[in-house]
Amino acid sequence: MSRRVVLIINPASANGKTGQEWPELVAEAQRLGLRVEERLTEAPGHATELAREASMAGADVVVAVGGDGTVHEVVNGLVGAGGTPFGDAALGVIARGTGRDFIRSHDIPTKAKDALQAIADGPIRRIDVGEVISTGDPEGGRRFANASSAGVTGAIAKRANGMSKRMGGTPTFLLAAFQGFRGYTNTPIHIELDGRPIDVTASCVVCAIGHSLGGGIKVAHGARPDDGLLDMVLVGDVGAKDLALNIHRLYTGTLGEHPEITHLKGLNVTVSGNTPLQIEADGELAGTTPATFRCLPGALHLVTAS
Structure with a gap:
């Protein structure tokens, strides 16, 4: 049939x-x-x-x-x-x-x-599938297929969504990223990864199911979409200059070699701080912190080629 x-x-x-x-x-x-x-x-x-x-x-x-x-x-x-x-x-x-x-x-x-x-x-x-429950999200909580993040990446997504995509996804995202980093001030963030506290000044925290975002940036190199865990990537106190110097790392899977990058795995991630951080989910704006991200293991059936 x-x-x-x-x-x-x-x-x-x-x-x-x-x-x-x-x-x-x-x-x-x-x-x-x-x-x-x-x-x-x-x-x-x-x-x-x-x-x-x-x-x-x-x-x-x-x-x-x-x-x-x-x-x-x-x-x-x-x-x-x-x-x-x-x-x-x-x-x-x-x-x-x-x-x-x-x-x-x-x-x-x-x-x-x-x-x-x-x-x-x-x-x-x-x-x-991932799930994010955040502050002020009109959906009151949503699932994400690929990745969700808080911080400068949310500001970048807001910029990118308002730009023409005629020059392609990767160039559009890079331009939005440079503009976003230049106008962004990194702030102290409190994270709990499966109950483990992490306090750091950072530009963003990414919770990923897939391995790339922003038109091919391998932010969570090696991530498996069926391991039952989120890949949490914490991008520390970096700015536009760091982005320019490390563009080659974005697309080669070597981003994790940068000293300000921390890549961990877990089931539940909470993010908060003194300043509300913009959240995006699969590139869509999704409220602000405080927020909770979690993995929903095996929640989606997907048709693939092999």
Whole structure:
């Protein structure tokens, strides 16, 4: 029996090209024998609603057709608070955004036709999902598929979200990063990792499921999305000059060799301090600290290529 697939399509992704090209994706899915339906998003948060409805209605695979933000919304439609599933659908991804950090951490093809082939007959495996509960998040708590962070990375995400992505995800993020670091003051942060206190002046703390963010920055090199743990990466008292001197480390997996980088693993992370820190989750703004991050082991089914 062919899989019943619902495509959750963000027509604004790929700088609007998806809005023109999605009928070709539907036709290709039908050619592969999939029982396919499509749903187009109309506003922020709509993909979450559509994904939840599709899964609860019996879809085998709910496919995020868009960028990492669309993946983020669809995951929140499939997995609720504490890892509660909404239906039994697995997640599929056809990457149409600029960052593509989620697919970098999984065996998901970059080309749409290859991704559809995997959705048609690829294996389904369980992966972890993160959860962040923060102050002032309008969602009151959300799941993240790839990474969530607090500090300068939240400020960078805010800048990047307001910039054109026409020059690509990596250049856009780097420009936003330099601008963000130049205007940011590192502050004392109190962290508890599974009850272990850590007090440090830092620029940010990243809690990751996948290994990259910001269009390919290998912030948590070696992270495994199915080990049941968060990879916590603490970036210490660094600034724009440090970023410029260490750009080569960002994309080679050697960031952890910098003396101001601490990479630890754990199940639960709490972050607080005297100054509220901006939080992002999969690049989406998600309130401020105080906040709690935790891993939800095996909470999501994912279709991969192998």
